[in-house]
Amino acid sequence: MKKVTITDIAKLTGYSIKTVSRVINNAPNVKEETRRKILQVIEEHNYSVNLLAKALRNSETRTVILFIDRRKGKYWNEWHDLMLKSIMVKLKDRGYKVILSPSSGEETISNDTDGFHLLKSGLADGAIMFDVISKDCRVKYLRANNIPFIIIGKDMDFTDTSFVDLDNYLVGFIGAEYLINKGYKNIVFFLGPKVFNVNRDRAQGFEEACKKHGVTHSVFYGISTIKGIYEKTHELLSRATVDAFFISGDEKALGAYRAIREKGLKIPEDVAVLGIDNLPSSEYMYPPLTSIDQNVEKFSDQAVNLLIEMMHSKEKTPKRIILTPRIVERQSV
């Protein structure tokens, strides 16, 4: 059976295509009775707007693609979850459709099942990138093809891209200073893989604060799982005197909590734990986890606003928004 088009509805109702279009789009200046009649025929014939045709006409699909890291979910944490959820809700509220596309910054763009071909073919208007690495091939591709996109995080390769980022240097810095001011003198910082810009920035801020105050410290990259943190915490507590763990990614603090307890130590009397992300669940750890907040709401708000602005304006002056982290004090430090 052939698809019902706006022309069919026009013929069936006896009104013009234009009037039907107005009804579909809830445009003003249609007599109530006309609107009702047309809506009834639309219902009877199960008509819905052809999105392809509409996109062709408007040069706009009102679809946004969210690129997330594909690599076995290895670097995917709860913070991503919260951010995605928040961004999706905000885009939907603004009338955009959302497509999730797993991809990776290290692979070449060759797979036509991913979002890149949709964007290049005009089947989506813009993109939001997560987990950007240096020399990210996805960023190169979007830039080269003049596709509006923003990065969640920092771009070190280009100066003309737009992004929203947390001041991750400051995250490391204020985290270290907070621990130091509370009297801790031997601090360990656990982070994910070094390839991600965010981790290097955090480590740099941390190290500079520790040096400034002459405090013993060490940084461990590439510890991405709760299990990894658990094992490393055990090991460190067995052979060194550590009195504070600073952990990138609240959910991983669970691993440290258990190792610390198993060593017969108390949080925060013997050992402090400071997280990053301020996840909703962190409040219910025992003791409640002190954490550095990323403000997911504000973050996603800025990201969505920036992208929509980019998709609608012709001139593309890059915008870079840096958010300030804030410590949420609970009872683990």
Add this chain to the structure above:
DNA sequence: CCCTGGCAGCCGAAGTTCTT
């Protein structure tokens, strides 16, 4: 002012005709 209708043109693929 309120309501309605006509038409161009969005864009790339496929089809058609013209040129060598």
Add this chain to the structure above:
DNA sequence: AAGAACTTCGGCTGCCAGGG
């Protein structure tokens, strides 16, 4: 016979015109 150069096609809406 093969390539170049046009034309058509698809569904929809912004702009403009026109009747009451």
